[in-house]
Amino acid sequence: MEMTEINQGATIKKVFIRLMPVLFISYILAYIDRINIGFAALKMNPDLGISSYIYGFGADVFFFGYFIFEIPSNLMLEKVGARRWIARIMISWGVLSAGMAFVQDPTSFIVARFFLGVAEAGFFPGVILYLTYWFPQQYRARIIAAFMVAIPVSLALGAPLSTAVLQMDGIAGLKGWQWLFIIEGVPAILFGLVFLAVMPDRPRDAKWLGTEERAWLQETIEREHKAVAAVHGTKALQAFADPRLLALAFIYFANTTANLGLAFFLPQILKKLGLSDMQTGLLTAIPYIFGTVGIIIFGYVSDKYKERRYTLFAALALTGFGLVGSGLLTGSFLAVAVMALAAIGIYGTKAPFWPLPSMFLTGSAAAGGIALINSIGNLGGFVGPYMVGWIRETTHSYQSGLYFLGLLALIAAALTLLVVNARFTQARRTAPGASPAGIRGAYHTYVEIYHGQNKRRAGVPCPTSHSGGEDHMTIRHIAFIGLGDMGHWMALHLANKRASDAENIVAFDIDPERVKGLVAPGLVATTDPKKMAGAEVLFLCLPDGDVVENALFGANNVAATLADGAVVVDLSTIAHVKALEQQHLVDASR
Incomplete structure (x- = not known):
């Protein structure tokens, strides 16, 4: 309410x-x-x-x-x-x-x-x-x-x-x-x-x-x-x-x-x-x-x-x-x-x-x-x-x-x-000494989460797949753009489950009502795109439609704010992921 x-x-x-x-x-x-x-x-x-x-x-x-x-x-x-x-x-x-x-x-x-x-x-x-x-x-x-x-x-x-x-x-x-x-x-x-x-x-x-x-x-x-x-x-x-x-x-x-x-x-x-x-x-x-x-x-x-x-x-x-x-x-x-x-x-x-x-x-x-x-x-x-x-x-x-x-x-x-530092609210690791795999871990983690999303809609807990090991992320600054059901759920999942070592997790949307409802420890929800400055990974969670147009719209509008060498991963639909791979915006093999 x-x-x-x-x-x-x-x-x-x-x-x-x-x-x-x-x-x-x-x-x-x-x-x-x-x-x-x-x-x-x-x-x-x-x-x-x-x-x-x-x-x-x-x-x-x-x-x-x-x-x-x-x-x-x-x-x-x-x-x-x-x-x-x-x-x-x-x-x-x-x-x-x-x-x-x-x-x-x-x-x-x-x-x-x-x-x-x-x-x-x-x-x-x-x-x-x-x-x-x-x-x-x-x-x-x-x-x-x-x-x-x-x-x-x-x-x-x-x-x-x-x-x-x-x-x-x-x-x-x-x-x-x-x-x-x-x-x-x-x-x-x-x-x-x-x-x-x-x-x-x-x-x-x-x-x-x-x-x-x-x-x-x-x-x-x-x-x-x-x-x-x-x-x-x-x-x-x-x-x-x-x-x-x-x-x-x-x-x-x-x-x-x-x-x-x-x-x-x-x-x-x-x-x-x-x-x-x-x-x-x-x-x-x-x-x-x-x-x-x-x-x-x-x-x-x-x-x-x-x-x-x-x-x-x-x-x-x-x-x-x-x-x-x-x-x-x-x-x-x-x-x-x-x-x-x-x-x-x-x-x-x-x-x-x-x-x-x-x-x-x-x-x-x-x-x-x-x-x-x-x-x-x-x-x-x-x-x-x-x-x-x-x-x-x-x-x-x-x-x-x-x-x-x-x-x-x-x-x-x-x-x-x-x-009492930046990781204070993160979940404790259950597999110390894991060997992360960077962007590849991010990609596979969220494709897997996407499949779970079809069965478990926004706000319903999803089993944690990655508390460490090969798919554990090492990205420090992560941004989301677009907070429909999919993006909303994923941003909360990443912040709450802490399937990463991220120190900065930013969720951006032009709709202030969507932003207002996004609350989790360590998560910054904003309508200001400047808050995404320096992101190493950008996850696009845009509405369904023209998949290539939507994906490129999101990437181009924040491209100037991303860190050098940043990777854009679109997870609105699997079709978006494939579209981005075709445009060489995502390298799923990394």
């Missing part, structure tokens, strides 16, 4: 207004419950005899429980629906978070933290997956940025709130840190019930959308998911072996290590400056206020310029250099200013990062893959605080710990440039 851009924007805005407040508040509650341990430790550690080492381990064991149950939780969400499953997660973690008030010693502290991680497992990747059910790819960096603002906001609000609650020491016979866990845990239970009551699973379930809006949004999301599925499949186990997924998991691991390594110890680092508990809480909020600005800016820039690679790199580099600078300035108030820069990078990373998995994952692969990224990434929530705590015990300073966090972020920045 087609809608004007104005109506599309209005629909997305309506969805945003209805869903985001609930998701935003839910994540604030989740993050406050996660990091309140850093403030509770100011009083709880001496009360229970917990050392820095035990505190770091106990705080971090949360992430082991999270890691173990993350993937099963997200796969279950896909089966039973986001509304019920996310509500279940919130209620169970709220109960266990409030239960932290009753730990008695280091052992019960460690056990409670582990089961809190089990309860919360799947919440964040579940929400990321949920957002892919509602927002098309072109909006996701901004939408994820809006959702992620909850992290620095929760830290900015949580810091003064937590330190204020600590002052309730002695009320009803409870310590201040016990009240902290209770007051910040109960709202998660209540809001889990709200989530269950008001959040629909998919656009088709949204009664507050108009019929046309609902149909357009559901069809758009399904079309995007099918385009990704055509390239990469939907099997979770297949996704787990994808090197891109593992690289993204490491990048997120580095980001989370830096994030929580700093978050858990920031109050204690600032306390060393001689501040009171309240002053510590207020000063702790400063970096996170800057982090809020960072995530909004990076999300806006990433979507506006449709660019993920360099925005992600810039955010990670800023994180790394900011943390190293904080280490150099440890012991002075200037360190807070540099930590604010690091926070811009830490939270700015999330906006360009999280749209990346859905560029090559969908279905069960997306549910499992996003969960795998988050579960491995969240091990950084163990490594960061544990390493900073261990380094602090060993060196009696936080300086080297900040250097460690900064170096890890810089390694992730370098990995981003290597992995």
